[in-house]
Amino acid sequence: MKKRYKTTTRLVHGPDHSAKWDFSHHVTPPLSSSTTYRLDCAQRGARGFQEFGNFVSDAGETPVYVYDRLDEPTRSILESELAEVEGGDACVTFASGMAGISATLGSVLELGDEIIAHPVLYGCTHSLLTNWMPRQGVCVERIDMNDLDALCGRIGDATRILYFETPTNPTLELVDIQALRRLADEYNKKRAPERRLLIVVDNTFATPFAQRPIEHGADIVVHSLTKNLGGFGTEVGGAVICPKRMLSQLLLYRKDFGGILSSKSAWAIMVYGLPTLPLRLKRQQYTADLVARWLEGNSVVRRVVYPGLDSFPQRELAETQMRDFDGDFAPGNMIYFEVDETKIDALELVDRIAREAYSLTLAVSLGHTKTLIEIPGSMTHSVYADAPPKAIRISIGLESPSDIIRDLDEAIEDVRRDDANNREPWKREALPPRNGEASREPRPRVVT
Ligand SMILES: Cc1ncc(COP(=O)(O)O)c(C=O)c1O
The missing domain is CATH 3.40.640.10 (Type I PLP-dependent aspartate aminotransferase-like (Major domain))
Structure with a gap:
């Protein structure tokens, strides 16, 4: 039955x-x-x-x-x-x-x-x-x-x-x-x-x-x-x-x-x-897709790996193997990315997120209601002698996608090395304003 x-x-x-x-x-x-x-x-x-x-x-x-x-x-x-x-x-x-x-x-x-x-x-x-x-x-x-x-x-x-x-x-x-x-x-x-x-x-x-x-x-x-x-x-x-x-x-x-x-x-x-697995995963996956695409479009990011991206090297296999209970493509809630070290220091970025980003938490583990970010090369995978020391892993949680993207954007803008003139206002305009704020205030550039 x-x-x-x-x-x-x-x-x-x-x-x-x-x-x-x-x-x-x-x-x-x-x-x-x-x-x-x-x-x-x-x-x-x-x-x-x-x-x-x-x-x-x-x-x-x-x-x-x-x-x-x-x-x-x-x-x-x-x-x-x-x-x-x-x-x-x-x-x-x-x-x-x-x-x-x-x-x-x-x-x-x-x-x-x-x-x-x-x-x-x-x-x-x-x-x-x-x-x-x-x-x-x-x-x-x-x-x-x-x-x-x-x-x-x-x-x-x-x-x-x-x-x-x-x-x-x-x-x-x-x-x-x-x-x-x-x-x-x-x-x-x-x-x-x-x-x-x-x-x-x-x-x-x-x-x-x-x-x-x-x-x-x-x-x-x-x-x-x-x-x-x-x-x-x-x-x-x-x-x-x-x-x-x-x-x-x-x-x-x-x-x-x-x-x-x-x-x-x-x-x-x-x-x-x-009982909540499908509900959580569907939501996390939806957000992961938005965050991965946003990261991919950011000029300080060198490489984003997410099975739902068109650029994912094994996209065909992903579509065959990763399917949800209804048979729909299910690329999951995990993202892995590397930044361009000439433009931004990954450790500084993660530290800035740990200090100030409300919607992302610097912590190991994954598959949480909260979005967790870590550096595998110096944390979960530090036993690997040859792990990339500065690649970043994100486990997407249940927060609003726009909050996660805004927190990432603010952290990137605060710690990027290149000139403020190179920043991408068109991308920031697309972001929702912070609670109670009509528009985003320009923030002082951090000199590195
Ligand atoms: C892929 C994978 N397998 C196994 C484990 C080990 O699980 P546990 O921490 O519950 O022992 C982890 C922990 O992060 C993991 O990421």
Whole structure:
């Protein structure tokens, strides 16, 4: 029945029935908050341990809950919703995105196995692969996932995982998931099922609203729920969406390594984050498009990367891969840009924004109600020795687009190095006046 309804509606209502909780009397799913569960008899306790790790469908029998770190109802309902919205069989949530990513790698890879990852990744994922995986006897290779020839030359019997983000954090490069599916299928023809080459995609930037990698052939999708899925910047969490055959191993891993998502965070993500995801993303995307176009037209900006721009180098792939629940092109809410250093100092610009721009906040993280700006090269991606030191990343929030553009414009005008005569009044005239102001006052030029 539920399948008749659009994803947007299903995200608002969640499962209409679940063996995991009584839905007859609650409109909002309840927040369970118990570390341990009453076991009517020893047999029930034994059953809980025996059955732990098995797949439980919403239509199935109520599971025996034993202890929060094993499984619990609120988290479990969120997991059903995340699996469904990503088009996967099952989902396991974690304490953070990094806990989910490390559990994915830890539950698949054994001593001597190899992972091939795209060169550009979120800084901590890069650190996990560079600093920790080799210590556990896992070989890590970094190859451009869009260079299929280089990949073919490198994949060997030990290679178990192809790992990437698309769009990448922070450069917004895309990876063609379908092309990698075809490649992995060729290798898997000669492999035993338990040694299959797996495609793991970090879908944090796009969210399932803008891209569902399993539809394009990914085996596993990982998420930082801390970002747009949580959506309000109040919860830290992670999720792994996987095929049924991998669920048990991931649940056992989470049980023993212990990185569980708290039920309180699961509840907030389920009750506030998921139902508002399409609404927030549509709005953020609309604003991101306006801001990206405005930046592209500004003479101090050297390069803007946003999948919705005509100048985006992988525009065709973006249009194929990034689609919302209604099938419309969904380029997301992240922008990456570089300024012309002869005209403006990026650090000075960001400092000016941090001091005075009300609608933009200098902070790491992304997918917030508030627009966040940062310099990945010296912040989130400082572990990369060769990261561009002054490129800027913006995560667009829910503010009015004209306020964000005006704050950016004022910051640029205040700190630009070139002469005031070179400024572009035609562009500034198009901007809305500040609250209560009939027109923009000319401001003194800052001499640098
Ligand atoms: C693409 C991506 N993946 C994973 C993570 C890690 O998520 P968390 O901070 O929830 O551990 C981040 C965090 O910024 C990220 O941007």
